[in-house]
Amino acid sequence: MVLELNRRSFLKRSFLCFLFGSASSHLLSSLSQSKETDSPFPKGFDRKAMFFKRAENNLIHCELCFRKCLIPEGRRGFCRVRENIAGELRSLVYGRPGGLQIDPIELEPMYHMVPGHKNLCVYTASCNFRCKHCHNWSISQSTPEQIKALYYTPKEIVEEASRQGCQSISHSINEPTVFYEMMYDVVQIAKKRGLLTLCHTNGGMAKNPMLELLRSMDGVTVDLKSFNQKFYQEISEARLEPVLETLKVIHDSNKHLEIVNLIIPTLNDHMDDIKKMCKWIVENLGRNTPLHFTRFSPSYKMTHLPYTPIKTLDEARSIAMGEGIKYVYVGNVVGHPANSTYCPKCGKKLIERTHFILLKNHVKNGLCPFCNEKIPGIWS
Numbered sequence: 001m002v003l004e005l006n007r008r009s010f011l012k013r014s015f016l017c018f019l020f021g022s023a024s025s026h027l028l029s030s031l032s033q034s035k036e037t038d039s040p041f042p043k044g045f046d047r048k049a050m051f052f053k054r055a056e057n058n059l060i061h062c063e064l065c066f067r068k069c070l071i072p073e074g075r076r077g078f079c080r081v082r083e084n085i086a087g088e089l090r091s092l093v094y095g096r097p098g099g100l101q102i103d104p105i106e107l108e109p110m111y112h113m114v115p116g117h118k119n120l121c122v123y124t125a126s127c128n129f130r131c132k133h134c135h136n137w138s139i140s141q142s143t144p145e146q147i148k149a150l151y152y153t154p155k156e157i158v159e160e161a162s163r164q165g166c167q168s169i170s171h172s173i174n175e176p177t178v179f180y181e182m183m184y185d186v187v188q189i190a191k192k193r194g195l196l197t198l199c200h201t202n203g204g205m206a207k208n209p210m211l212e213l214l215r216s217m218d219g220v221t222v223d224l225k226s227f228n229q230k231f232y233q234e235i236s237e238a239r240l241e242p243v244l245e246t247l248k249v250i251h252d253s254n255k256h257l258e259i260v261n262l263i264i265p266t267l268n269d270h271m272d273d274i275k276k277m278c279k280w281i282v283e284n285l286g287r288n289t290p291l292h293f294t295r296f297s298p299s300y301k302m303t304h305l306p307y308t309p310i311k312t313l314d315e316a317r318s319i320a321m322g323e324g325i326k327y328v329y330v331g332n333v334v335g336h337p338a339n340s341t342y343c344p345k346c347g348k349k350l351i352e353r354t355h356f357i358l359l360k361n362h363v364k365n366g367l368c369p370f371c372n373e374k375i376p377g378i379w380s
């Protein structure tokens, strides 16, 4: 049986099992059992990468993310999953998800996309960031060889989603940029089958691949980890600027966008930075972009830090609302009133949630039924 190496905090999953019973986790185990294999790269599960150029001396220039790795023959890029094999870039995780997991869509988090539906989540090994606080580090910091993958073609993933009654397929847990080709193929097939598709990304994907993906993908959740370049550099070995560019690209494409800001005590909890971030969101993405402030729990190389105080999350939310952002959520705090959605015009509670569980949804045809305010999102 494949171990569920899970991105979501154990607490989140325990809570969901408590509410839903064990059916969901059972289902996932049996999916894993039916498809796992020990053979390394069987025929048909190897795919030429997209978005690369050949350079001199058999070097390959990968153009998939902001790093733009120059990869010698026989070597891999920074993300460990794209290898220069005989002068051609290949994805090492195509058709090899680390697992398929069924969750409520709210767990992504994605709050304005057909609330409460079942979503099939796909993930693989590795990442193109190196976040010291990663909650899913056992997956994101592994090479493909270090996790026991399943063998599912994109077509089989979509079929599995339909069979399990899922309305959408998400690509998250680890960074979906690093399994771009599998995600891309899943999205094309899922669209033909009438399923919604989304991804949860760190925002480091380059512009052209993102534009190509957005031609078919319905929604994206982006982690805006901080509004401080130093944080990106020291905590994630990454850069802020490409993430801001990605946010603008998604917004300009008119696809549904939600933002997550995980607040980590002492590292990115400066209210001045949060205020600057909120102003930037309003100016560049608009007041309708849902923003989730989520609570940090000690993890990976950051186990010495405490949980985020709830008053810090409340303060950040007040700042965001003060700047005019209309839908501001508090995540990872069970039962917080800001788990729910309120109409920005009349103030009535429109979607009631506790944690990631939908309790009531009053939104009708994308409108507030009390005052007719248009609520941004995908509602059917």
Ligand code: SF4
Pocket (backbone or CB within 6 Å): 062, 063, 064, 065, 066, 067, 068, 069, 076, 077, 078, 079, 080, 082, 128, 177, 178
């Ligand atoms: S996707 Fe991987 S190989 Fe390509 S530029 Fe980014 S880190 Fe490098």
